[in-house]
Amino acid sequence: xxxxxxxxxxxxxxxxxxxxxxxxxxxxxxxxxxxxxxxxxxxxxxxxxxxxxxxxxxxxxxxxxxxxxxxxxxxxxxxxxxxxxxxxxxxx
Amino acid sequence: xxxxxxxxxxxxxxxxxxxxxxxxxxxxxxxxxxxxxxxxxxxxxxxxxxxxxxxxxxxxxxxxxxxxxxxxxxxxxxxxxxxxxxxxxxxxxxxxxxxxxxxxxxxxxxxxxxxxxxxxxxxxxxxxxxxxxxxxxxxxxxxxxxxxxxxxxxxxxxxxxxxxxxxxxxxxxxxxxxxxxxxxxxxxxxxxxxxxxxxxxxxxxxxxxxxxxxxxxxxxxxxxxxxxxxxxxxxxxxxxxxxxxxxxxxxxxxxxxxxxxxxxxxxxxxxxxxxxxxxxxxxxxxxxxxxxxxxxxxxxxxxxxxxxxxxxxxxxxxxxxxx
Amino acid sequence: xxxxxxxxxxxxxxxxxxxxxxxxxxxxxxxxxxxxxxxxxxxxxxxxxxxxxxxxxxxxxxxxxxxxxxxxxxxxxxxxxxxxxxxxxxxxxxxxxxxxxxxxxxxxxxxxxxxxxxxxxxxxxxxxxxxxxxxxxxxxxxxxxxxxxxxxxxxxxxxxxxxxxxxxxxxxxxxxxxxxxxxxxxxxxxxxxxxxxxxxxxxxxxxxxxxxxxxxxxxxxxxxxxxxxxxxxxxxxxxxxxxxxxxxxxxxxxxxxxxxxxxxxxxxxxxxxxxxxxxxxxxxxxxxxxxxxxxxxxxxxxxxxxxxxxxxxxxxxxxxxxxxxxxxxxxxxxxxxxxxxxxxxxxxxxxxxxxxxxxxxxxxxxxxxxxxxxxxxxxxxxxxxxxxxxxxxxxxxxxxxxxxxxxx
Numbered sequence: 076x077x078x079x080x081x082x083x084x085x086x087x088x089x090x091x092x093x094x095x096x097x098x099x100x101x102x103x104x105x106x107x108x109x110x111x112x113x114x115x116x117x118x119x120x121x122x123x124x125x126x127x128x129x130x131x132x133x134x135x136x137x138x139x140x141x142x143x144x145x146x147x148x149x150x151x152x153x154x155x156x157x158x159x160x161x162x163x164x165x166x167x
Numbered sequence: 168x169x170x171x172x173x174x175x176x177x178x179x180x181x182x183x184x185x186x187x188x189x190x191x192x193x194x195x196x197x198x199x200x201x202x203x204x205x206x207x208x209x210x211x212x213x214x215x216x217x218x219x220x221x222x223x224x225x226x227x228x229x230x231x232x233x234x235x236x237x238x239x240x241x242x243x244x245x246x247x248x249x250x251x252x253x254x255x256x257x258x259x260x261x262x263x264x265x266x267x268x269x270x271x272x273x274x275x276x277x278x279x280x281x282x283x284x285x286x287x288x289x290x291x292x293x294x295x296x297x298x299x300x301x302x303x304x305x306x307x308x309x310x311x312x313x314x315x316x317x318x319x320x321x322x323x324x325x326x327x328x329x330x331x332x333x334x335x336x337x338x339x340x341x342x343x344x345x346x347x348x349x350x351x352x353x354x355x356x357x358x359x360x361x362x363x364x365x366x367x368x369x370x371x372x373x374x375x376x377x378x379x380x381x382x383x384x385x386x387x388x389x390x391x392x393x394x395x396x397x398x399x400x401x402x403x404x405x406x407x408x409x410x411x412x413x414x415x416x417x418x419x420x421x422x423x424x425x426x427x428x429x430x431x432x433x434x435x436x437x438x439x440x441x442x443x444x445x446x447x448x449x450x451x452x453x454x455x456x457x458x459x460x461x462x463x464x465x466x467x468x469x470x471x472x473x474x475x476x477x478x479x480x481x482x483x484x485x486x487x488x489x490x
Numbered sequence: 491x492x493x494x495x496x497x498x499x500x501x502x503x504x505x506x507x508x509x510x511x512x513x514x515x516x517x518x519x520x521x522x523x524x525x526x527x528x529x530x531x532x533x534x535x536x537x538x539x540x541x542x543x544x545x546x547x548x549x550x551x552x553x554x555x556x557x558x559x560x561x562x563x564x565x566x567x568x569x570x571x572x573x574x575x576x577x578x579x580x581x582x583x584x585x586x587x588x589x590x591x592x593x594x595x596x597x598x599x600x601x602x603x604x605x606x607x608x609x610x611x612x613x614x615x616x617x618x619x620x621x622x623x624x625x626x627x628x629x630x631x632x633x634x635x636x637x638x639x640x641x642x643x644x645x646x647x648x649x650x651x652x653x654x655x656x657x658x659x660x661x662x663x664x665x666x667x668x669x670x671x672x673x674x675x676x677x678x679x680x681x682x683x684x685x686x687x688x689x690x691x692x693x694x695x696x697x698x699x700x701x702x703x704x705x706x707x708x709x710x711x712x713x714x715x716x717x718x719x720x721x722x723x724x725x726x727x728x729x730x731x732x733x734x735x736x737x738x739x740x741x742x743x744x745x746x747x748x749x750x751x752x753x754x755x756x757x758x759x760x761x762x763x764x765x766x767x768x769x770x771x772x773x774x775x776x777x778x779x780x781x782x783x784x785x786x787x788x789x790x791x792x793x794x795x796x797x798x799x800x801x802x803x804x805x806x807x808x809x810x811x812x813x814x815x816x817x818x819x820x821x822x823x824x825x826x827x828x829x830x831x832x833x834x835x836x837x838x839x840x841x842x843x844x845x846x847x848x849x850x851x852x853x854x855x856x857x858x859x860x861x862x863x864x865x866x867x868x869x870x871x872x873x874x875x876x877x878x879x880x881x882x883x884x885x886x887x888x889x890x891x892x893x894x895x896x897x898x
Contacts, residue, residue, distance in 0.1 A: 249560025
């Protein structure tokens with residue numbers, strides 16, 4: 076993150092934000108990551124609603140998948156899954 | 168009331184993008200995401216200074232995919248009042264991009280600091296004037312962003328950095344300010360309590376709040392893994408227990424023909440029907456490090472009982488109001 | 491020049507009337523003496539349907555400016571008014587309004603800051619806010635209040651400026667005193683102010699006008715860490731520099747429709763002046779009267795009324811002062827613990843680098859509404875004459891009008 080920063084003339088007036096937070100990948104925060112076993116998944120979508128990062132998306136087919144670029148490894152999804160089909164595994 | 172299905176909600180583009188810097192396991196973004204899934208269309212959000220505001224807008228990054236403004240700590244309700252007045256004015260004059268919107272969901276997010284305490288005046292004023300907006304109290308029961316200092320929303324006996332559990336004084340001496348009662352007393356159209364452990368309930372109530380004509384108030388219990396001290400994956404569980412112990416009952420209060428009409432929501436209605444299912448508040452307290460001193464080095468039965476009495480009393484009062 | 495209508499109004503009424511003609515989208519205001527007439531009069535306009543304004547009767551001054559900020563951010567023209575402790579209460583928001591580049595217009599009915607509580611005129615309130623990034627215009631009479639109340643919108647909304655503007659009028663002396671005011675017809679005012687001008691910015695979701703708009707979302711009011719705050723402040727510093735160019739532009743346009751030329755400084759009988767007084771606001775009217783008297787007695791007296799204090803018109807001040815040997819500065823505010831009053835300090839620092847500079851002496855007067863009479867002003871000119879004769883300034887800062895023993 077040490078690219079040169081804009082000078083004051085290059086910044087927009089009114090101090091409005093210039094980049095989406097999606098450019099800041101928080102996926103390296105956690106030591107664990109969730110693995111979803113779709114064979115057990117009932118497509119309840121609770122993990123999508125419970126993810127603080129909004130990093131669990133519901134696919135077209137109704138199953139969910141985790142965007143590891145942003146997952147902080149909090150483990151809420153695994154803790155709350157009603158059929159326990161999500162396991163937190165240690166990242167290598 | 169227009170309905171929102173779980174499927175529709177899941178498919179809605181996120182109002183808050185990933186890449187924000189809230190703590191892992193933070194309930195603020197969970198609640199905020201759920202509430203904003205229920206917006207009807209064009210939306211403007213204003214946030215008071217606090218964890219949600221700070222962590223989502225560290226310059227140059229912003230996690231907000233909708234128009235958003237933060238100005239100061241104590242004035243989310245005043246900002247919202249101004250935005251609402253501007254929209255009305257421009258609709259009247261038929262000018263500017265806001266003029267075309269027949270509905271505009273104006274949402275103010277503020278923490279317990281910006282609501283119970285420093286933001287109290289602005290909230291009361293905005294409600295008295297009857298602006299059409301929704302105020303969401305994201306209540307993590309302390310000034311978390313500045314380091315877990317106590318607020319008017321901090322519960323009795325909770326240990327915070329300005330009400331620490333010490334040798335002589337066991338945490339906060341005062342009781343949680345009854346903010347919902349105060350808001351209901353203002354006679355606004357819609358007040359409701361929400362917990363992220365019941366997503367559909369949150370979204371249903373948020374939709375009702377947006378649809379209410381006039382001020383609407385949503386009080387969210389927002390467990391904080393850092394400030395309440397529990398393992399980060401337990402956030403939803405803690406929120407769930409708050410409701411199941413009736414520490415934070417889920418209900419709505421609508422104003423109908425001048426009368427406040429109370430209605431219990433799912434899990435709290437279930438407890439009302441089967442009182443034996445009400446969990447002892449001890450189960451809730453035991454999960455949290457901020458109440459650790461009530462159990463170790465010795466169990467403080469007296470304090471735990473005081474809390475249980477308070478919970479029971481407020482639950483009884485609520486049941487009476489529900490009728 | 492357009493046909494004008496002579497009306498009798500006090501400063502507060504002139505402020506309210508000019509606001510009425512501009513027809514702002516939102517007015518959010520809280521009453522405080524001596525601004526109350528502005529708010530009351532405007533409420534009457536609203537109740538009578540003479541304006542389309544949404545009037546928000548806020549519960550405090552902090553909320554007044556907070557609501558104006560919300561409204562202006564949402565694209566509205568927002569107006570408010572306050573005085574003294576009301577301004578003090580909204581102090582944090584004044585900085586925020588200017589940092590968000592919102593061209594809000596606010597009338598300040600100058601009144602002493604508590605304590606003790608005093609409802610009368612001095613400049614401690616607006617002087618206390620001189621660092622907050624707002625443009626400040628000081629008015630000598632109700633005519634100036636009316637004219638500034640219109641021009642302020644064009645100044646603040648100028649594309650190179652985009653800053654909020656304070657229009658200052660002396661409490662009671664101006665706010666509550668009936669004067670003759672030449673007013674422009676409604677359509678002329680509307681034509682002059684036009685629609686609010688927006689600048690375009692490159693936000694995180696695209697390039698758009700600087701306003702809250704669901705069609706083009708922006709994030710306003712982010713958190714700056716140590717790596718960006720300084721840069722954002724530089725932009726405000728530049729905006730004030732741009733205002734130095736923009737204000738004469740707007741004033742020139744206003745002169746065409748009103749016949750009244752404004753600008754930064756109003757010199758009077760300065761061409762050959764040997765002693766001169768510089769100050770802000772209504773007191774300069776009294777000074778003008780004394781200058782005429784002194785001139786008839788053969789004293790080469792002159793005065794410079796400063797109309798714009800922020801941005802500080804340094805270059806023009808030096809030019810206008812010219813080669814006058816002695817300059818007395820009238821300060822209607824004290825800065826406790828400072829080398830002198832706020833205006834004196836700024837004037838003196840401007841002249842420090844000049845090869846040719848006058849003797850400069852500070853005269854703090856009028857605090858808490860203490861009357862500054864023509865004879866006191868005469869006394870000041872006598873003091874200045876003494877300085878000229880002695881070739882030195884024995885007392886850099888004096889206090890005029892306070893009861894004190896001989897040889898303080």
